[in-house]
Amino acid sequence: MTGAREPVIRTPDQRIRVFVSSTLRELADERRAVRAAIERMQLAPVMFELGARPHPPRELYRSYLSQSDVFIGIYADSYGWVAPDEQISGLEDEYDLAPREMPKLIYIKKSDHREDRLKELISRIQTDDTAAYLSFATADELVDRVSGDLAILLAERFDESRSGVDGGPDETEPAPLVARVPAPYTTTIGRERDLANVRQLLAEGNDRVVTLVGPGGIGKSRLAIEVAHASEDLFPDGTYFVLLEGVLEPGLLLPTIAYFLGIRDNGEAGLEERICRALEGRRVLIVLDNFEQIVDAAPVLVRLYTVAPLACFLVTSRTVLRIRGEQVYEVETLPPPEGTGQIGLERARRSLAVQLFVDRAQAVKPDFTLTAENATAVAEICRQLEGLPLAIELAAAKIRLLTPEGIAQRLEHSLPLLTASVRDLPDRHRTMRATIDWSISLLPPEQRALLEDLGVFATRFTLEAVEAIGRGRSWDGQGLDALAELVDASLVKQVEIGGRATFSLLAIMRQYAIGRLKERGEADVVRAAHADYYTELVRSVSPRLRGEGQAEAVRRLGLELSNLRAAARHLVYTNRLDDAGDFAWSLLVYWWISGFFSEVRLWMIELLEKQQPITQHTRAVAWFFALWGEMWQRPSDQVVAGLGECVRLFTESGDESAAAMALAARATTRMQFPDLDAEKAEAELTDAVATLHELGDGWAESMAEVGLGLLAVVQGDVQTALAHFTRSAEVADEGHDMFTRIVSGNNRTRVLFTMGEVETAEREWFLTLGLSAQLHYEEGAAYAMEGICAIAATRGEGWRVGALAAVTASMRQRTGLFDVEGFAVHLAPLEAIRASDPESVAAGERAGAEMTVAEAIALALPVIDPAVGEALAQW
Structure with a gap:
């Protein structure tokens, strides 16, 4: 039919669709079991017995396949019916028509009576690299295998968002839920x-x-x-x-x-x-x-x-x-060849130190080989460097410019003189320091000066940061070319992170560089330039921490975390104390979202201990950070009084927003007391909310409203609590602020769930889970998934409940969350369904134990929008 459209057969809820292919009567029990397993996971089974048949069979299952996301094939003994004028059965045709990119899960029932044509089909499937297959004996075993495999495949829902992401290892600094062990950049020799x-x-x-x-x-x-x-x-x-x-x-x-x-x-x-x-x-x-x-x-x-x-x-x-x-x-050195003087090629090859030299020399000059003519020189290099691996690597990097004989000769002249100048170091420390001195002495003056200036950076840095600290330095205007030369000389490493070129020094090289700056009396000058650059970076990024752009701002600052720490340290160390106070305060939201209050507290206590003149605002900032942990962990009248002093200092310095936040913190401290003075706490929080609303500080207003909601919960006033949490969510929505929306939403949904507003609570938890994924906020994600788990339990979805409960339990332990009694709303529903459907819950828990957080989020959410998908791909 010209112009006719293929029949569109869609599931009503538009969830992930799982096409089930098998013979019908032979595997009727297995089909019923698999259908139930798919539905328990809130996925949509696509099966002939579930829909009308207004089209010819082949057109029908082609239409079903075109609307499906996952193909499941279940095979036993029968090859299936071959229709008139057809060469193959519908069973084989369905497999052939499934798109190559569609995930295919094949389950083969154990049998001794399989038809020959089905054996041929299975044999072909087993050579198909797009299909995974397992055997099973019973319907129950099949259900366990299907449930587990589908849980893993749920991550496919956001694979499309990965298409633009580089396939190499992810080296972003996360929120590092897991601190991955680095992959070695070069081969390891002799260990x-x-x-x-x-x-x-x-x-x-x-x-x-x-x-x-x-x-x-x-x-x-x-x-x-x-x-x-x-x-x-x-x-x-x-x-x-x-x-x-x-x-x-x-x-x-x-x-x-x-x-x-x-x-x-x-x-x-x-x-x-x-x-x-x-x-x-x-x-x-x-x-x-x-x-x-x-x-x-x-x-x-x-x-x-x-x-x-x-x-x-x-x-x-x-x-x-x-x-x-x-x-x-x-840890010992790599033994160089014993003795002195001439050495044979085979003897040189047996030395681990020589092997390392050759390997690293070939990395910079691929045609380099160890020969009978240069073996003695290479052996002498390794002897002079006492088998120190890094020293050997630095020497080998010079093979582009010098022959082994030239390197050995220069080391013979330079090392004794250089080691004599650092007699206060142990022997091998002297050799390493002298080797670095020698290696750097071969650089042009501008490159040498740049390398030493790079010592102020922490861990990694960008070209923009390098050029910023270079203004007025001897290498000003030559940063890019000089940096490229240092990379070529194996003194600086280059790595791409998030599409940006970043650079780093080995720890020992950084220590050497900063030591040289101190010797020249220039360390503070370069530290100041470093602090200026990151202060300006913070000034430009921090406004986006409240409202739209929050997730990107958090990610951007996370990539620079080590240098933010270094900048704060430089500001305090060089007595720019007011700048340090402003730096810390402008990043308050980042410290809060990412959880770095202990570090900031240490810097601020050091700032106060300097006992130098500072502004009232700086003093208030330092005291606020110093008291923050005390407010939660050791609440006392002294903490209340200290935060009251912060209110006074902020007010007198003209920062009304900060004063209102300190007032809300004071009320929060009161809420920790066993003899709660609810009237005072409520008055302070209400005053803070009014001030923040008038000032238009939606971020702080939303958080203060959460405080009022929690106070109402403590007092047992559920309706008032709901009103405050709802208002907090509204303020967060108005400001497009993800973090405060997560906090308000997770608190609001707990109340809604206890009030029986299950559908509304579920929609809210879906929202906060998606936002938590985008912000990479694992605590918020755990609370939301626990709520979704509770709702699944009330609906009898045992497998899904077990999977989510297992994942969130692991998340709670791994992140050290303590508030089980107050916030884990899923525990009672979990125990109830565990009693009524223990097998499904247990199967879900087994699957959940193998899930990543991203896979669990994909399981919990009915729909993955592109922003969430991209975030999950990076999780």
């Missing part, structure tokens, strides 16, 4: 025995802390990375890589560990307590890299492993920690 020995120590489990000790440049971090990858099977609950390179204050150890574990420090509970809860009962490995600069914090590890005895810590440090439970493992 097989060390790798086996350290893995054995971890496997034995007798020592809670294994410390890899050795001088800078010996390869401790590289070995730790390799051990972590090789030991994943020993730690089924996860491996976390915690980079301490930019952490200089011992008090920041706990906040940094919490950050990499995915624990938000919102001040509401002690970080140590939350970390212990997150690690409790979990067999995890936590790698702590570059511990030597905060070695005074080592006793914290004893407290952590005492309450979490299944957790192990793998530490890299230049010094021994000297704590109970520590096993020290000395």
Whole structure:
């Protein structure tokens, strides 16, 4: 029929559609079981017995397939009926017509009586790389397999959003729910025995802390990375890589560990307590890299492993920690060829140090080979560098410019002189420092000056930041070219993150660079330029933290977190205390969303301890951050009085919005008292809301309204609580603010659910879950999924309930959430359905235990819009 449209057969709710292909009568029981499993997951089964047949069979199932998302094939003994004028059965035709890109899950019933044509079809399917197949014996076993496989495939709902994302490893700094162990940039040579020995120590489990000790440049971090990858099977609950390179204050150890574990420090509970809860009962490995600069914090590890005895810590440090439970493992150099003078080619090849030199030389000059003519020179280079891996790598990088003989000759002349000038260092530290001096001495003056200036950056940095600190420096205007040369010289690493080129220095190179700046008396000048750049960056980004653009602003600041820390440190260190106060206050929303209050508190306490002249506003900011954690963890009359002083100082400095926020915080402190003075707390919160509304500060107004709602909950006034939470949500909507909408919405839906407004609560939880995904706010996502789980329980969806309950339980432990009694609305409905339908719940829990957070969110939401899909693809 010319111009005729193919029949459109859609499911009423437009959910994910699962096309089920099988013979009808032979597998009637299995089809009923699979249909029930699909519906329990709130998906839509697409099956012949569920719809009318106004079209010929082939046209019908072609139409069904065109409207479906997943293909399930169930095969037993029969090949199926072959219609007149057809060559194959409808069973095979359905498989052939399924689009290649459609996920295909094939389930083959165990049988000894299969028809030959079905055997041929199955054989063809088994060679199809677009299909996955499993066997089954009973309908119950089939249901478990289908449910588990579909749960994993739910992530396909947002795969389209991945199409524009680079397929390489994601190196964004997340909200790092999981701190991934870095992938080595180059091959590891000569550490097989060390790798086996350290893995054995971890496997034995007798020592809670294994410390890899050795001088800078010996390869401790590289070995730790390799051990972590090789030991994943020993730690089924996860491996976390915690980079301490930019952490200089011992008090920041706990906040940094919490950050990499995915624990938000919102001040509401002690970080140590939350970390212990997150690690409790979990067999995890936590790698702590570059511990030597905060070695005074080592006793914290004893407290952590005492309450979490299944957790192990793998530490890299230049010094021994000297704590109970520590096993020290000395990382040795790579042995160069023994002796002196001429050396044969085969003997040189057997040396691990020579092997490393050759490998790294070929990375910069692919046609380089070890020959009988240059073997002696390469061996001499490795001897002079005492087998230090980093020193050998720096020397090998010069092979583009010099022959091995030229490198050996220059080292022979330079190293003794250079090591003599640093006699205060241990032997191998002197060799490493001298090698860096020698390597840098070969650079042109502008490149050498740039490298030293880069020492002010933390972890990674952008070209824009480099050019900003270069104004007025000797290399001004040459940043791009000079940086490219440093990358070519293997002194700077380049990595692309989120489509942007970023750069980094090795920790030892950064320490060397900042040391050189200090020797020249220029460190403070460059630190000031660094702080100026990031202060300006914060000034431009921070307004977007309230309202539209919030998610992008949080992501942007997250990429710069290490340098934000460094900038705050520079401002305090160089006594720009008022600038430090403004910097901290302008990022209040970011600290709140991302959970970094402990770090800011340390900087602000240091600021106050300087006892130098500061403005009233700076003093109020510093006191506010210092009191924030006390307000939640140790509420007292002194905290109330301190926040009252913040109100006065903010008011006198002309910042009425900040004064109102401090007033709301004061009321929140009162709410923690066992003898609640509800009248005072309500008066202060009401006053704060009125002021913030008048000032147009919707973000703070919405949060203060949440405070009034929580106060009403404490008093048992559900209707008033609902009114305040609803008003908070309205203010958040007016300002297009995702975070406050999540907070208000999750509180509002709890009330609605307890009042029996199930449909309204469900819609709200869908909304807050989608927003939480976009903001990468795991706490908000956990609360929303618990609510959706509760609703699923009231509807008897046992499998879905079990899956969501398992995922959120894991999220709660991993992020150290404590408020189960007050907020986990799903617990009672969960126990009720567990009693009535234990098998479905148990099957769901098994599937949920294997799900990622992104997969669970996809399971919970009926529709994934593009913004949520993109966020889940990045989760």
